[in-house]
Amino acid sequence: MMALHPKVIDLTLDRVWRLLAALGHPERDLPPVIHVAGTNGKGSTQAMIRAGLEARGDRVHAYTSPHLARFHERIRVAGALIDEAALTALLDECWQANDGAPITFFEITTCAAFLAFARIPADWTLLEVGLGGRLDATNVVDRPRLTVITPVSIDHQQFLGETLAEIAGEKAGILKRGVPCIVGPQAEAALEVIERQAARLGAPLLTFGEHWHAREEDSRLVYQDETGLLDLPLPNLPGPHQIHNAGAALAALRALGAGEAACEAAVTRAEWPARMQRLRHGPLVDLAPQAELWLDGGHNPAAGEALAATLARMPRRPTHLVVGMLNTKDIAGYLRPLAAHADSLTAISIPGEANTLPAEATEAAARAAGIAAATAASLREALSGIASAEPGARILICGSLYLAGHVLRENG
Template sequence: MFMPTSDAILARLLRLHPKVIDLSLDRMHRILAALGHPERALPPVVHVAGTNGKGSTLAMIRAGLEGAGHRVHAYTSPHLARFHERIRLAGTLIAEDALADLLEECEEANGGAPITYFEITTAAALLAFARTPADFLLLEVGLGGRLDATNVVETPALTVVTPVSMDHEGFLGDTLAKIAGEKAGILKRGVPCVVGPQEDAAAEVIEARAARLGAPLLAHGQHWHVSREGDRLVFQDETGLLDLPLPALPGPHQIQNAGTALAALRALGTGDPEAAMRRAEWPARMQRLRDHPLNRLAPEAELWLDGGHNPAAGAALAATLAAMPPRPTFAVCGLLSTKDAAGYFRPLAAQLQSVRTIAIPGETATLSAEATAAAARSVGLAAEPAEGVEAAVGVIKAEHPGVRVLVCGSLYLAGFVLRMG
């Protein structure tokens, strides 16, 4: 009997709702009831929301838990190269046959009713997590928190809110306080919440919701502190001090993410802090590409990939570049039309020699190469449109051999680049 591939099923699921994003929990509750409520049969859940740093923080929590011998499920989004990356069962990416079976089961349970792609695939993930034994489930919010499809777990073991900044204003609100309110929607009555570094407007909203729910807060700057001391990371909370290696994930911003992860492990009462620092991996977050087809275009150049896409991510990327050994850096950038392009480029202007802008292949919501270049020029960054990633890297190589080349601006662009390899 012919078994449809997961890709074919996913293509069908995309057509079940006219909108890609439609924030609501009604459809999730309906399909989960039809599936027998897998959300009620999960291992202890760590629910992670925030604008920036969710994935990196989750990766470090996972490394710490696995380093202590725990079996850990993880749910993240979006994927980069293949959908299977979103669902990790007890440490291993979900197998193709298992994924196809789960998607078909959810499709049948849904009965053709309107439901978004993220909702029905999240239902499939929860079904997988409920059926596979594990010690913990790390659950990353897709968008926002309050009405996100992942926010169906009534009593997680722990919630985590990483730094909140301006992004997805069309869905989450046009002020930092409104966005923070959506992120804080994952807080649950009596459940501890680890809070990463926040601007005052965001912190006030999170603290107010925690007070209403009686949710104990473990907040950066109040209950825990983290800093870099030379080539070591120092974390301190009421339990004591940890002197650890620096995070394996590059960039100064990873110090704060590491602190959030360590605070989460302390709150869970388990985990190996050193493993959290040494073993965490998270693709397309300032990732060095060594064995990649684009290297053939510029073998003498360093090639890096980063999927950050909002102003806060631009600032983190600029700080990362500033901390690296000095080398002229030229960027190849593609952005979605929903993003604040000028805000993304503004902190990078001082770190980049110039940027070649491209449209993201296969993405209808891409910003054009010309519009992306105009946004870069508006903040004083030299920019020229290019036909694509290979053409842009080729031009940089021809004009500036031996430099650092950074492909950046979108996780969708990062996924395209990784699939090239």
């Protein structure tokens, strides 16, 4: 499938429409769809919506990308990850229907997910946009039940545009005529674009700061909208940025008529790996048994700011970063907010990734940001080196979801 199209990313809907037609248009038979776009927080917000819906007994399909350790993570059918036999059969069917025509890997596998979701009964379908929104392969559902746009920031400029307004325009491409949209916190330039598109389509907006509010107060999450106030535990997913992700999920659940029990489950039961995830067991943990080992897959400047804010809230402890990034990312923008919280950085190349930024380039960027830096030939060498120098440190592996996937596989 990877060989069917020369580009990994080529944003258009023509190839998707052709294959969906050959498959009998499964996208028309999906359970009610909640479509989620944004730069940061899409996966966490979707995970919280899913936790809330499942807590009230609903069966939920969910589609997300990229995967971390196994491709199966992308397709969750009625609450469970798709199994090997079902996935193989669906991919074979899509391969046959495509008949060798050009199509990207993401497009054909998205069609496979739609086939699975159309054939197995469920109450909801959660779709996370892969890249952008307007021309993303998930954007083929005429009338979703609800759309969600999490915070928009600068990322993937080579595909989505150089300015925040251009990128927001691509994200706003998921808006549909008359379909309500939950809008998370946005910079003014992004919000103006979203509001303009919504007005054109008559899509009602439920916007952070206007229609709903979420804040931390006395170690609780306080959420308020026109329906009333919710006083909830803090999100299970760590970091102050998760307050606003939780707020968007709660706004979505309230728009769907979910009760307070579902809302509490959304923030207390959601799990989402590689989003400031504490690793407590496994071969990598054994390399630094006295250390506090964390993993985060954020990879753009906004993610660096969120990670820095999370570290600022944690008890003070010597903190050492292990960083590997792609060469398409703004490494200076990512590292800048982290410099105040890192005692050192060990740079590595992402194993098996052609587009990795060389470890030496990451080291140079860290030094430019004011962080003491060195390189290591491998993740294991990096962890062992830090553990030898400072056994009780906090070690944070970060910079890329591709690196995060490697970590999770290595750690079992």
